Amino acid sequence: AFRIEDFKREIVDGIRETVGDRQVVCGVSGGVDSTVLAVLLHEAGVNVRAIFVDHGLMRKDEGEEVRNNFHRMGVPIETVDCAERFLVALDGEDDPEKKRSIIGNLFIDVFWDAVGDAEMLAQGTLYPDVIESASNAKSKASVIKTHHNRVARILELQAEGKVLEPLAELFKDEVRALGISLGIPADILNRHPFPGPGLAVRCPGVVTQERLDIIRECDAIFINQLKEQGWYDKVWQAYAGLVPVKTVGVKGDERSYEWAISLRAVISEDAMTADWVELPYSILRETSHRILNEVKGINRVLYDVSTKPPASIEWE
Numbered sequence: 001a002f003r004i005e006d007f008k009r010e011i012v013d014g015i016r017e018t019v020g021d022r023q024v025v026c027g028v029s030g031g032v033d034s035t036v037l038a039v040l041l042h043e044a045g046v047n048v049r050a051i052f053v054d055h056g057l058m059r060k061d062e063g064e065e066v067r068n069n070f071h072r073m074g075v076p077i078e079t080v081d082c083a084e085r086f087l088v089a090l091d092g093e094d095d096p097e098k099k100r101s102i103i104g105n106l107f108i109d110v111f112w113d114a115v116g117d118a119e120m121l122a123q124g125t126l127y128p129d130v131i132e133s134a135s136n137a138k139s140k141a142s143v144i145k146t147h148h149n150r151v152a153r154i155l156e157l158q159a160e161g162k163v164l165e166p167l168a169e170l171f172k173d174e175v176r177a178l179g180i181s182l183g184i185p186a187d188i189l190n191r192h193p194f195p196g197p198g199l200a201v202r203c204p205g206v207v208t209q210e211r212l213d214i215i216r217e218c219d220a221i222f223i224n225q226l227k228e229q230g231w232y233d234k235v236w237q238a239y240a241g242l243v244p245v246k247t248v249g250v251k252g253d254e255r256s257y258e259w260a261i262s263l264r265a266v267i268s269e270d271a272m273t274a275d276w277v278e279l280p281y282s283i284l285r286e287t288s289h290r291i292l293n294e295v296k297g298i299n300r301v302l303y304d305v306s307t308k309p310p311a312s313i314e315w316e
């Protein structure tokens, strides 16, 4: 604990020194990293604007939850709602890297439009993000994926010395410890990680409103079940991803021809490797039962038993 307290002071001092009297903006997503970042900046007492871009690729009721959480912590945030713009921009695109790049670029455009002419940008980049992005740049053979916070525009800003990344030396568990020492409520710190491009990376192929809605409903049922059964805090991450392949089934007296949904729950230390979780069958059974009965468009539920590597945690 002593280390993290020292570290907090060091980071806060560093922020004050680097920022000076400039205005710094940061994006908040509701995730642990950007929340800790925003609270750190608030704590440092610098001139900060925290902006929440709701790209419509969030989980069920997530926007509302994020606003409530920040309200609860007394940290003001501004919301930009642009779900429609993202859907239009993604229309018809099915290539994973192109989808990431569309989302990343539009995110930065929207964010930067909202920001206007702020003098600095703060990002909640962690150590593993730094490593993965670096290996992307170095080796064509091991192009993992383009992290949305490392797209070209950000690199330009970085070159101008306008990007502040106070968490760049930390692993996830250290960020959580920092969050505790900042007084951030445990339920916020214990939220599962969620990728910047949101549900788009859990929706292989084209992204549509219908697909997103299905993923959201299934995901909410699964996560709710994990929370009720006391498993949410035992896993690193869990989600429902769409398998946009139609198979034949029977619903009521009718033949159905619908998509499948895949449930994934993993444990991990730092997201570099991961193992799938041996969830109790009762959780899988109840989740499957509810999805098959409540979610239109799904007639098959699968459980993902793939380790990382070779699979990744997300689907794209």
Ligand code: XMP
Pocket: 146, 147, 148, 149, 193, 194, 195, 196, 197, 201, 237, 271, 272, 308, 311, 312, 313, 314, 315, 316
């Ligand atoms: P993968 O799928 O690469 O995911 O095994 C590793 C961890 O990173 C999260 N992830 C992202 N986080 N922006 C983020 O901020 C992204 O573009 C992104 N892609 C994946 C993923 O949820 C997992 O925790």
